[in-house]
Amino acid sequence: MRKGLFALAAVGLLATGSMAACGDDKGDDAGSASGGAAGKAGKVGVILPDTKSSARWETADLKYLTDAFKAAGVEAEIKNAQGDKASFQTIADGMIQAGVKVLMIVNLDSGTGKNVLDNAKKAGIATIDYDRLTLGGGANYYVSFDNNEVGKLQGQGLVDCLTAAKATKPVVSYLNGSPTDNNATLFKEGYDSVLKPKFESGEYTKGPDDAVPEWDNAKGGTIFEQQLTKEPKIAGVLAANDGLGNAAIEVLKKNKLNGKVPVTG
Structure with a gap:
């Protein structure tokens, strides 16, 4: 259910956004999804935190987010920072430069996460905190458990x-x-x-x-x-x-x- 809400939030932001669609930069994706509406709606960038702290990021979140985006007809690039703050920043910079319309992150800490969210906002990109709230980050949406x-x-x-x-x-x-x-x-x-x-x-x-x-x-x-x-x-x-x-x-x-x-x- 949470992953479905995550995809719905992305679709909502894509629907209300005004930026042009970007190209599909495959890079070293951990996962990708695409659908019929992707070219028109734009692309979503997703950064997962690691695979060391919990197997779920690879066995559950990657799979179900990919499926949810495909079902929603939204193109998505999903990458994993593998617990590395520098890599997290590099992945985010690449997605921002590629022109994603929505950036969704599971931060490694609030400091790194806020920096990424701030850079996305400067580029006019809508943002979502997934699972972990970025303190002081001000993402457009926060999707998590209670x-x-x-x-x-x-x-x-x-x-x-x-x-x-x-x-x-x-x-x-x-x-x-x-x-x-x-x-x-x-x-x-x-x-x-x-x-x-x-x-x-x-x-x-x-x-x-x-x-x-x-x-x-x-x-x-x-x-x-x-x-x-x-x-x-x-x-x-x-x-x-x-x-x-x-x-x-x-x-x-x-x-x-x-x-x-x-x-x-």
Whole structure:
């Protein structure tokens, strides 16, 4: 649904825009889509962030965005910055120079994202923040989950598991997302709203609380291993996404705790 909204937002911006259509610069596209209306409507440029933080960018977003643009009859160039800020900027500059009518980005951080959005606006290109809000960026559209609600569901899921296990004053650790991603902030606001009352009442014990730079799963595993060494009695893990959750589970397996300690995703 979110990816459909993303394509609809692009189509809406194309329909209201006045710039001429541009040529099809294939370059080193990660993916492309075209349709009957593409030549007249203009082209959409999409920059995805990486493939390291989550498999979804390659296995889900690339595929479904490509399909959505094809179904909408919109030509699109989809590239992945592979976690490199310089590459992100270079890709954006190329799309702007090629004359895309709409630029959609998943920022690597708000600073880089804002610079790209500012350059697009100077060129008269409409912009969309996809999944991650670029703080101070002022994109024309922002398409995402209700990230605070996502965090609440993560927190409640962990509470449900600990309740089912009849855990007594369980130690709960946090594996938060990247400090540079506003989504991670919103997730934490959500799960804190569920778990903080448990900590304050003494029903739960607050354990280690760490952010994982760039949502890096390998770093997440290392951080959780350090958490477990510091606090061996961890009884629940609030991991901010599936990649970090799986990283924690691998560490739990090595310590023969998998299945005994619930982990969110």
